[in-house]
Amino acid sequence: MRHRTWIWLYLITLPSLTNMVHAKEALSENWNSQTTAIDSKSAISKEIIIQTAANGQAEPTKSTFIAGDTPSSFYQRARSYSTHPESDPPRYVRTLSKTGIDTFKNLYWLDVGLDYRVRYEHRHNDIRRSRITTDDPVLLRTRAYLGIKEILDPLRFVVEFEDARRYNGKFPKDNRDWNEFELIQTYGELYFKDALGRDDLGNHRPIRIRGGRMAWETLDRRLLGSNQWRNTTNNFEGFRVTLGQESNDWEFDAWGVQPVIRLIDKFDRRDKGQWFYGAIGHFRQWSEIITIQPYYMGLIQDDDGGTRIKREIHSPAIRAYGVVPNTEVDFDLGAIYQFGRDGGQKKSAHSYLLEFGYTFQQAAWKPRVSAFYGYVSGDRDPNDNTNNRFERFFGFGRPWSADDYVIMENIQAPKIKVEFQPHPDLQIDGGYNGFWLASKTDRFNNLLNGNGNNHDRSGNSGSFIGHSADIRARYRLTPHISTTLGYSHWFNGGFIKNRQLAKLGETSAGTDFFYVEVAISAFK
Secondary structure: OOOOHHHHHHHHHHHHHHHHHOOOOOOOOOOHOOOOOOOHHHHHOOOEOOOOOOOOOOOOOOOOOOOOOOOOOOOOOOOOOOOOOOOOOOOOOOEEEHHHHHHHHOOOOOEEEHHHHHHHHEEEEEOOOOOEEEEEOOEEEEEEEEEEOOOOOOOOEEEEEEEEEEOOOOOOOOOOOOEEEEEEEEEEEEEOOOOOOOOOOOOOOOOOEEEEEEEEEEOOOOEEEOOOOOOOOOEEEEEEEOOOOOOOOOOEEEEEEEEOOOOOOOOOOOOEEEEEEEEEEEEEOEEEEEEEEEEEEEEOOOHEEEEEEEOOEEEEEEEEEOOOOOOOOEEEEEEEEEEEEEEOEEEEHHHHEEEEEEOOOOOOOOEEEEEEEEEOOOOOOOOOOOEOOOOOEEOOHHHHOOOOOOOOOOOEEEEEEEEEEOOEEEEEEEEEEEEEEOOOOOOOHHHHHHHOOOOOOOOOHHHHHHEEEEEEEEEEOOOEEEEEEEEEHHHHHHHHHHHHHHHHHHOOEEEEEEEEEEEEEEEO
């Protein structure tokens, strides 16, 4: 299918950034944050979110309860750890009329943003690499955003630019860290504000139709995320339709897109042989107790002339989160099933996710303690005709481990987390995690650069991957500058030690990961 409509929209938006045509990769707009609490109380009933501009995982800060507020939105933010999608438009973007600059006070129709992030990492014995060594890379990322809204309604346009690079590293360039001069969003939108009337709280029910190159996050980001931690961004080309908005009692989101391939030395392009599509329902009528999100995602991939396997994956699922009435006990539950065909094999995979937490609202620092367990299936038998390995689509992997070692496949992961906020501008969290393979005959994807060295088909290497402890502090230095300091220690389990010995002839007890990050935004 040729996207003539989105190409037309693309050509309309392109002249506004002629000087940026040498560009490359995908950044993040999120649907799930359309009326985010950063701009208004209405984003969360009875809560205020103090946004932190430099959260590498795109998390708002902890909420503060305001007694007596009249709800103006059905939306309730999940309390679960690191599950909060990036806003739409992204957090660093502001409407010019709201910047406090008198010259721009009438420019209500123009969204702009300029953001720069630098992160130093110290990685000692990184298990993702093909040799045991110490690496000290410096990651740089620059983003710029321009959006036109309201003045031309129903027509709206967005262009977003990103430049991502890595220096001082020991390893070759890869598209996780490198994507120079790329347009990561260039889309047109038809926006009909009152198309579906209003909800019981008086909020408009709009219809939005987008076409072009887009990046966004939704649900808990585990299956569809722009990946704010990583230096580069997931993005897509195609169409997206949304009925309603985040503040409504219900919302429906659907898309049909082709992934954008991040090319290090060339302009990015869409994968013409792959389609990613899906639909999500958000039901918030009882959101002070529970928000329910049934959804479906699918992936169709051709064999590209025999260079890759042919796939058709279907994934129905449901998520439910909320707070137990008259308590401070919160929950976030999910179940996902996958079926179809995968390289000539039958596909049969599943995952379930459980998190329960408790917030000490009476304590000054509002600490939250939580317990999480995630199970994601792996292929049980490499010799049968069924593939049980879970397909993570385009999800965000880092919430599984602070080291960025674990992705959502073939994993069992119990976790304990503590979060607290000793100052309005300071957030601290830490945790302890354990990791086992769901199937000891299937792979641990990120180990030893893959290439067949990350699994043991016999199962003799065991299933225990390791355990880790981590701590992170995020501090808003000024309205324009935010900082993050983090440390994690990973203890290698038997599976990793056995695979390292088999491949490298040596092993290590574990790894150390330390990082310092500074993010600077042009607007408050």
